[in-house]
Amino acid sequence: MRRPTLVRPHLVLGSPLQLLLLAASFALAGYAGVRLLAGDWFQVALWFVGAALVHDLVLLPLYAAADRAVTGALGAVRRREWIPYVRVPAALSGLLLLVWFPLISGRVDERYRLVSGLSADGFLARWLLITAVLFGGSALLLVLRLRRATKQRPPAAH
Amino acid sequence: MSAFRHELRGVFGRAAAYRRTMRDQRLPSSPGFWRSPLRGPRFTAVFGVVLLVGITLLFVTGLLSYAAYNPDLSPVNDQTPDKGLLGFYLFSWPTDPHWLYRLTQGVHVTLGLTLIPVLLAKLWSVVPRLFALPPARSVAHALERISLILLVGGALFQFTTGVLNVQVDYVFPGSFYTLHFYGAWVFFAAFVVHAALKFPTAVRNLRGLRAEEGDLVPPRPAEPTVSRRGAFGLVSGASLLMFVTTAGRSFDGPLRETAVLAPRGGPQPGSGPGGFQINKTAAYAGIDRRETSDEAWRLVVTGRFGVVRLSRDELLGLPLHSAALPIACVEGWSTSDQWWRGVRLRDLAALVGHDEPTDVLVESLQRHGAFRHAAMRANQVADPRSLLALDVNGEPLTLDHGYPARIIVPAAPGVLNTKWVTRMTFGDL
Structure with missing residues (x-):
């Protein structure tokens, strides 16, 4: 005989250990959080929550959609085995652009030059060169693979 | 009765709507999405x-x-x-x-x-x-x-x-x-x-x-x-x-060239003895060259015995020592060891009456910026490699590296190695 009145509170609360851990975590986060928010609290909170939202609702859907477009297009022309040869260089090049965007885009050129005494030119050029090498190398690998596949095909197939 | 039925329909309606949501694979809340x-x-x-x-x-x-x-x-x-x-x-x-x-x-x-x-x-x-x-x-x-x-x-x-x-x-x-x-x-x-x-x-x-x-x-x-x-x-x-493409910025020489997209990677700022990474240039720090001239610049050292004012020539007349130390920045880049030459911090402390290790507050000519002042602890002052450097790699400091004199302390974050030093106050902080 089940007695829902006794079972129910347990189901609703969840594990007591988990609750304790979470309470301790929130207390520490709160202690640091009031200090984090002591300045321009709205902007800081916006950055904190915004970072997660921009990643989850903008960046991730964008690159997933781009990936889907590539896989879909290559699938439509029956070239699914080409997918990695596009995906890998695009992902690596995109990662470098994402991380080094301030330098590549030139938006911090003047400050970088003034602070470090170094030229800020060339980040865009180097990123483009790396991108060219990545896609070029990928294309070369694909060509080699296709040639090998052609050679290995039995003559009867012709 | 009809009210009850209505209520019931509402509950089932909501449950059905919920199941539809779960089934609608166009929605990211559906596992099938x-x-x-x-x-x-x-x-x-x-x-x-x-x-x-x-x-x-x-x-x-x-x-x-x-x-x-x-x-x-x-x-x-x-x-x-x-x-x-x-x-x-x-x-x-x-x-x-x-x-x-x-x-x-x-x-x-x-x-x-x-x-x-x-x-x-x-x-x-x-x-x-x-x-x-x-x-x-x-x-x-x-x-x-x-x-x-x-x-x-x-x-x-x-x-x-x-x-x-x-x-x-x-x-x-x-x-x-x-x-x-x-x-x-x-x-x-x-x-x-x-x-x-x-x-x-x-x-x-x-x-x-x-x-x-x-x-x-x-x-x-x-x-x-x-x-x-x-x-x-x-x-x-x-x-x-x-x-x-990043790790090379922790080394000088050819390794730095491998950090192709990272800041402080690639070529050094200039060549020669001062051709290594500069944390903040004199221009960025707003240093006026006239204030660093031999006529204008004096180091003011304060301690138990009072105040001593020293020109760069007078500092060069004190016992000079060398230390091979890197500059390491909070931004993650660093230089290899550079060969610094200057007066030991503990000798300067002794000059103003502190024979026992003591703390020091260092002030720069720099007028703005969070680190125009920096404090060093007694253990840092006591280290024989801790210098008020006047030369680097065999030549006088360049203006960007802190001419006329800068602090260099082993293992300290770069920004605490104050450049363009103008005042040092020894004593417990």
């Missing part, structure tokens, strides 16, 4: 364990960097005076080994950059859970989901502020030191509880003790376009790419 056959608990567990180790190391090296500034020594070193208990672990930063800060901060920044692909992959692997319905199954589950905001928001906040700061892109709302230090504690609070709750599951998943099942496994997987092995290869390759 997520098609990638890569996703699954084992896939996520691999990234989780890498991040557990990596982020723990980031946190520890970050705390060490905070301690390296000796924030409890003097208000001028302390960018976060309200730290309260968060400074509980602070200790006197040592001077040995002389490459200590170069190592800890190099690891902090280079490892952080290397972990970016792993973090992105981890977040991608669990994104279906962001949209999962019902929002909460229990109070604990609801709190855990709120905690995930701190975890994901915190991770991205820390990585973003770090990545922007090393590129001198100060768009974040406040001082980097404040944001990155308190942000780290908020993030770490959520990180520890997440690790504690998930680690046992992750280990079971990795050992393959459990079947690959659960909410992360897509119910109607798409045809694979890459194997899991291939996906791990891509993420590892991306991390390797970040590493090899």
